Amino acid sequence: MKFKQSLLAGVAGLSMVASMALQAADTIKVGVLHSLSGTMAISETTLKDTVLMLVDQQNAKGGLLGKKLEAVVVDPASDWPLFAEKTRELLEKDKVDVIFGCWTSVSRKSVLPVIEELNGLMFYPVQYEGEESSKNIFYTGAAPNQQAIPAVDYLMNELGVKRWVLAGTDYVYPRTTNKILEAYLKSKGFTDEDIMINYTPFGHSDWQSIVSDIKKFGSAGKKTAVVSTINGDANVPFYKELGNQGISAEDIPVIAFSVGEEELSGIDTAPLVGHLAAWNYFESVDTDVNADFIKTWKAAMGPERVTNDPMEATYIGFNMWVKAVEKAGTTSVDKVSAALIGTETANLTGGTAKMLKNHHLTKPVLIGEIQDDGQFEVVWETDGLVPGDAWSDFLPGSKDIISDWTAPISCGNYNTVTKKCSGQNF
Known part of the structure; x- marks a missing residue:
């Protein structure tokens, strides 16, 4: 009798594990890597809220590839080494399919070797200094x-x-x-x-x-x-x-x-x-698409909440990722990355953003x-x-370098003079 009860309990346990695994497989996990405490929380908390709103909107449309999106939020707390640890946690433990994250370049530099090692996919939504192009990062903020x-x-x-x-x-x-x-x-x-x-x-x-x-x-x-x-x-x-x-x-x-x-x-x-x-x-900016975005944002987060540029960059990146996943028919990083290049989506200023071969966007400047x-x-x-230009025309070591992640170059720092790629990514 005890053996039978033990056997039934074991079967029930296995069934529960299988059910949990099936449930996990039925969701697409979206990592959110933004400081919610520390000196950068004043800027980054809003981007966390933006991703959560976009996830909710996509789920209201029926999800993606027949699955619900699940946001996984972590707080790297304005601590640059902690950004790397949290990235590893998101990719290895939580098994996220994409990460939207970072504000400062020092946090992005901390994340970069981890996301390349584990072949993750990240959208970086803030203006930055350029002089970098990674196969695993799509830069939706402004280059210099x-x-x-x-x-x-x-x-x-x-x-x-x-x-x-x-x-x-x-x-x-x-x-x-x-x-x-x-x-x-x-x-x-x-x-x-x-x-x-x-x-x-x-x-x-x-x-x-x-x-x-x-x-x-x-x-x-x-x-x-x-x-x-x-x-x-x-x-x-x-x-x-x-x-x-x-x-x-x-x-x-x-x-x-x-x-x-x-x-x-x-x-x-x-x-x-x-x-x-x-x-x-x-x-x-007075456009219909921006008015709709602001209305949705305030309805979700409160009338006192404002919008800003990195939010728009997050919005563009998220919509491009959705389109690329639908085009690729999978969340596979390599296939989605390939599908992202050339993808276009509406920006909030009345134009269209296009993802270029160097993983940067076309943008107006205001x-x-x-x-x-x-x-x-x-x-x-x-x-x-x-x-967007990943490499500056005004620095001697950069003016001859381009980024092109399509064949036959497939390189983040291709020297147009020597016709060689000087490194894997940057």
């Missing part, structure tokens, strides 16, 4: 030629700026971007004496002496601007100190690459009015002026879409 270079051109040509403060957080994105901008400015005839470069750590809060230095630098009788690659919550005391020292946008305009609607929400925007930001999307309600008024935009 889709944000930094046009921003400097705007300041130079429209505002007559002659002196430049390149201010950034001390990590790879600001340092590489400023290296590109410094080379670009010198190609335009500017000298070292007209370029001031400053870096501060993540979460920096004491801006008094730095802003004083900026004010002094801008008092030489030449129009001066700050090009800001300051990231995260350090932006709040930075702009506050500009106001404290009486520096207005008319005196020394700041054009930011990491300040959007989310960073402005809930803070006093009075010291920021008139300063600028360069993005590929603003909530204030310059927005901060308003007192925390929104941006678009004051300038490119005539058309700008194709």
